[in-house]
Amino acid sequence: MSSRAILRLGGRVIPLHKRISLLVRSRTKGLGGVVAFMMLMALTVGGNDFVFWTAGMAVAYIAIPLILAADHTELTGSDAALWLHKPVHEVPYVLARFAETLAATVGLALLFGTAWVVSGLALGWETVRSPVLTLPVGALASVAIVSMAFGTAAWLPRGSRAAVVGLIVLGHVVFGPEISQPELVRGGPVLLARLVLFPVPDILRFGLGLTGDLPFRIQPLLAMLAYSLGWIAVGTLGIWRSVATGRIGYS
Amino acid sequence: MDEHLVSAQNLVASYPRLFRRQRALRGATLMARIGEITVVVGPNGAGKTTLFRILLGFMRADSGHCLVGGLAPPDYRRRHGVAYVPEFPRLPRGWTGRDVLGRGADLAVARERRREAFVQSLRRVALDDQTLSKDVRKCSHGTQRRLWLACALIGDPAFLVLDEPFSGLDPPARAALRQEMFAARARGAAVLVATHDLGETARLADRIVLLEHGRTESAKTLAGNDGVSGERLEKELFGANDDAISGSPS
Numbered sequence: 001m002s003s004r005a006i007l008r009l010g011g012r013v014i015p016l017h018k019r020i021s022l023l024v025r026s027r028t029k030g031l032g033g034v035v036a037f038m039m040l041m042a043l044t045v046g047g048n049d050f051v052f053w054t055a056g057m058a059v060a061y062i063a064i065p066l067i068l069a070a071d072h073t074e075l076t077g078s079d080a081a082l083w084l085h086k087p088v089h090e091v092p093y094v095l096a097r098f099a100e101t102l103a104a105t106v107g108l109a110l111l112f113g114t115a116w117v118v119s120g121l122a123l124g125w126e127t128v129r130s131p132v133l134t135l136p137v138g139a140l141a142s143v144a145i146v147s148m149a150f151g152t153a154a155w156l157p158r159g160s161r162a163a164v165v166g167l168i169v170l171g172h173v174v175f176g177p178e179i180s181q182p183e184l185v186r187g188g189p190v191l192l193a194r195l196v197l198f199p200v201p202d203i204l205r206f207g208l209g210l211t212g213d214l215p216f217r218i219q220p221l222l223a224m225l226a227y228s229l230g231w232i233a234v235g236t237l238g239i240w241r242s243v244a245t246g247r248i249g250y251s
Numbered sequence: 252m253d254e255h256l257v258s259a260q261n262l263v264a265s266y267p268r269l270f271r272r273q274r275a276l277r278g279a280t281l282m283a284r285i286g287e288i289t290v291v292v293g294p295n296g297a298g299k300t301t302l303f304r305i306l307l308g309f310m311r312a313d314s315g316h317c318l319v320g321g322l323a324p325p326d327y328r329r330r331h332g333v334a335y336v337p338e339f340p341r342l343p344r345g346w347t348g349r350d351v352l353g354r355g356a357d358l359a360v361a362r363e364r365r366r367e368a369f370v371q372s373l374r375r376v377a378l379d380d381q382t383l384s385k386d387v388r389k390c391s392h393g394t395q396r397r398l399w400l401a402c403a404l405i406g407d408p409a410f411l412v413l414d415e416p417f418s419g420l421d422p423p424a425r426a427a428l429r430q431e432m433f434a435a436r437a438r439g440a441a442v443l444v445a446t447h448d449l450g451e452t453a454r455l456a457d458r459i460v461l462l463e464h465g466r467t468e469s470a471k472t473l474a475g476n477d478g479v480s481g482e483r484l485e486k487e488l489f490g491a492n493d494d495a496i497s498g499s500p501s
Binding site for chain 2: 018022025028079083085086087088089246249
């Protein structure tokens with residue numbers, strides 16, 4: 001790379017877009033698996049069954065952030081030692097890395113979602129409005145999941161992805177398919193569940209608000225963003241704890 | 252500044268286990284001078300890696316006193332950076348050698364010197380274009396180690412911590428690594444090496460520290476690498492008898 005090119009890219013030898021592409025490249029196998037799954041779904045389900053298509057996309061929206069998310073070893077463990085012996089402060093460094101993961105997740109979720117919708121249209125969907133409106137819902141869900149993965153990986157040396165899958169499944173079990181459950185916000189355990197478990201009601205309300213099946217309200221969107229920020233805070237606290245107690249660079 | 256870059260005294264450290272703490276250091280003391288190569292030797296499980304992790308600021312000692320460049324180890328690392336090569340270096344999957352060195356330059360060096368540092372690191376690692384463009388996880392163990400070392404040395408840090416650096420290296424790579432250590436010493440860096448290879452120890456060391464069961468058993472200064480052999484070192488450090496060294500039956 002020429003020095004002029006380096007200056008043009010903000011003085012970095014490996015600029016942000018290259019780092020994001022390296023992150024994606026490091027997960028080629030997993031992402032290839034998602035592509036294979038979606039192709040299999042497309043071939044077996046066909047273009048007419050919107051419910052199955054939505055389910056297929058939901059799996060991709062869950063899988064992409066789980067694949068891209070860093071585990072404990074990459075955040076502060078032995079894999080991170082390659083960078084953490086440099087003159088950097090650990091917490092801002094790991095947060096910057098998480099921001100890259102977040103950007104890659106949203107980008108890939110939108111890319112996969114768009115490809116899915118285009119494929120559906122080519123295979124015979126008659127209306128384009130509902131499928132297109134699932135894109136922001138999927139992106140938002142992916143943000144929540146990658147934040148959960150960050151929060152759990154900062155605390156758990158192993159099994160952070162399994163823990164996230166557990167929280168998603170539990171979210172479905174506890175909240176069920178109900179869309180509006182005002183009684184859920186009452187009572188300590190339920191409030192805790194809303195803070196920890198995957199926010200299924202908010203996602204559904206946000207999606208149905210977009211499609212016009214429910215009156216659109218901003219609260220579900222805000223609730224999902226708050227949920228994601230909560231997990232990012234949990235993750236930041238976990239990284240800070242690892243640094244403060246001297247548990248980095250080792251797995 | 253004191254001519255000792257590293258001053259660690261009576262370090263006690265342990266790892267948390269399920270119901271107890273496993274003691275790894277039981278009073279380790281180590282001084283590493285500026286412009287010297289200090290080699291830490293000792294059997295497996297002696298606490299060498301734990302000692303290095305504390306000096307890097309990655310781990311906290313339960314008790315004892317430790318300063319690097321007059322600062323607590325984490326503060327020194329955050330401010331100046333340390334060249335660290337672990338015993339089992341793992342490079343990121345999907346990255347090429349160039350990517351690793353480029354990212355290292357981004358993190359270690361000020362903006363205006365990044366390109367120069369990057370080019371210097373490419374020269375230092377001395378790998379061909381094809382190898383540098385390959386996924387690092389597909390490179391040999393020795394090549395990965397060379398890449399990690401070249402990445403660690405970007406910015407010419409004043410403190411080098413090398414844990415079993417000769418493992419998996421062929422003779423030319425070993426010679427190149429020795430030259431890197433001598434060059435670092437010549438520019439006034441404190442070099443700290445852990446190795447089981449007493450032949451290399453004899454070639455390199457200005458000072459040798461013997462660590463056993465988490466304690467510093469002895470510290471020995473070699474006068475300018477005065478031709479002491481690995482066998483003699485083994486005898487002096489571990490008390491092996493001549494027959495055992497020569498391999499003849501007792």
